[in-house]
Amino acid sequence: MKERKKSWKDYAKVVMTKLPVFIFCVIFISGYSHFFGQENSIVGVILLMGLLMLMKADFGYSSAVSGGLIAITFIGIGGLALLAGAGLWWGLLCHIIAMVWMLALVRYDVSHSLYLPFFMGYVMFVGYPVSGHSAELRMLSLIIIGTAIGLVHFVLNRSQGSRHPFREMWAPFSLKEGQARWATTLGVTLVLTLFLGEAMGFPKTMWMALSVVSLLTPLEDEVHKRQWLRVPATLLGCLLFFTLFGYLIPESYQSTVVLMAGFMSMFINSYFIKTIYNSFSALVTATLIMPTESAIWLRILGNIIGSIIAVAATYLFARIWKKQDGGDEYSLDA
Template identity: 30%
Template sequence: MTFYQELQLNQAGSKNLIRHAESRREKLRHTLIYLLKIVITLAFCMAFVIAFSTVFGGENSIVGVVVLLCVMVFRNADLGIRTSHGAVSLILIFGILAFGPKLANASGLFGEFLVHVLCIFGLTFLGCHNVVMSNQSTLVLGYLLLYGYDVTGRAYLMRLAGIGAGAVLTVLVYCRNHRNQVYKRDFRSLLQEFDPASTRTRWQLTVTLGVASVLLLAGALRLPRAMWTGIAAMSVMVPFDTDLKKRVKGRIPGNIAGGLLFLIIYSFFPETVYSCIGIIGGIGVGLSVSYGWQAVFNSLGAMSIAVGILGLPGAVFFRMLNNAIGAVYGLVFEKLFHRSVARLSAG
């Protein structure tokens, strides 16, 4: 395996190479390449988001994060249909990201619920036909981040420009990397294969109604950072049941551990370290293979932003609470929804 090929491996692939190295020298080489890959990735991500914020405004740095996620995901993941038709789907997806979160924030509690239902279903329908790719982790996450970091006035106009630029960049990368893919399915196949009795469509409806309803619950309870409940529910409601319980077991303890780590950093380290918490979290995610450890380090960046709004105790408490609510709700909703559908089908 060449140096470049090894840089393309994910965490599990790199750690597998390290684990099965035949000599100390080989193990050291694989370890150094793995660490270099994390540094390169983190540096690129930071440079991309900073450049995006410089062009489209600091209020829209979250758009840079969403665009970066889309580019990095869709350079490898396809949509399961012809490449040209997949490009059309991506344009429609970015249209939802541009206007859906804003419309949801401008609506009342139940109006917001309806917007969430339409937008989240649109994202899963257009982008998650190939469920193995787990594209909901990017698309629904992006929608919830834009919903949670809403802007108005000129900042929103710049947000539209940033999302438009992101759409062009993502489509270009997608078409270039998947131009040789051969699929019989096209855009019409998405409509033709929509079937509430199928596992795929049932999962799409589960994610849609589960995330939308937990956001409704969070709104009714007036929980701050309500998007955290939606992200937690989305992350555990995966297409395969065996993974769902593992994610719930990993996410709740992971966020508790992340909260405690965040408190330790704020209590025992100088203030100069605080601005590096997001970077520490990014490095930790890069080194993590298990979902539980990823949850630990993902929570650091989220709390470092929220602490300026909710204060230290509030950021930690609501990060833990909202994630616990979202994860448990996602598990319970998935079970109840599938039982209801099964009864209706049997009846």
């Protein structure tokens, strides 16, 4: 049967469905920044992402356990990110603790996506350090909103059964399993990336680390495609930002363009297009605290370095797993 061609009414319906969510997002971020400080706004973005992704999530445990773990994890990674700023080696220890905890949390996630708000959150919390009263407000927000997200998760999933008791979160695992291999690859690579960036004194280690998180996805079919697309999409995103905000759009209209771009991003499914948007959005924030040219070059360089690290890790660990299996291929679902 031939598929009916979509009319303008169909597209309008999709837009109207997304609009309330977008309005909620704008209100949430604006309210968060008002109460917890503009310098902590990125934490508000992560908490919003966590709310939207984790409301109906299945971690494999009972809803009470999962809800508690969500709150504990947001609070924990916020605290570890603050402690990581105390020094290079102290930071390395904090990174290792955070990775081990987060990967243990999502070990029974069958959707292979629940790690994202926590991993992106930790990287961004480290990438946007605060101190003094701002740090107190950050932790307060993680306690209040992180707990609220856990409660929402509990309420919406009360009827959900438990596939695993809580004690199995720390049960021994086998490196013959695809999930354990992915977790090892991502955890080791991300810790080393954060450590390397901080040791080099790279101003935006966060952008290197986010590239690693994006490219070392547990979705095997996506890995190689993303590795080819990441850098070209980053270059286009930087070029788009430089052209629009450098030449075409007056400063008085730029905030409107950012708002419109944010709404349009809700309809993006392509990794290539989404990466272009992410580069554009990241530069909007970065240029508030550094010159435009510096932000663009750091964005490009950070993504190139992060991509090289991720590709190298992919092939290095693939060789390790292949050798362990005696030459056999492995699967995430093994």
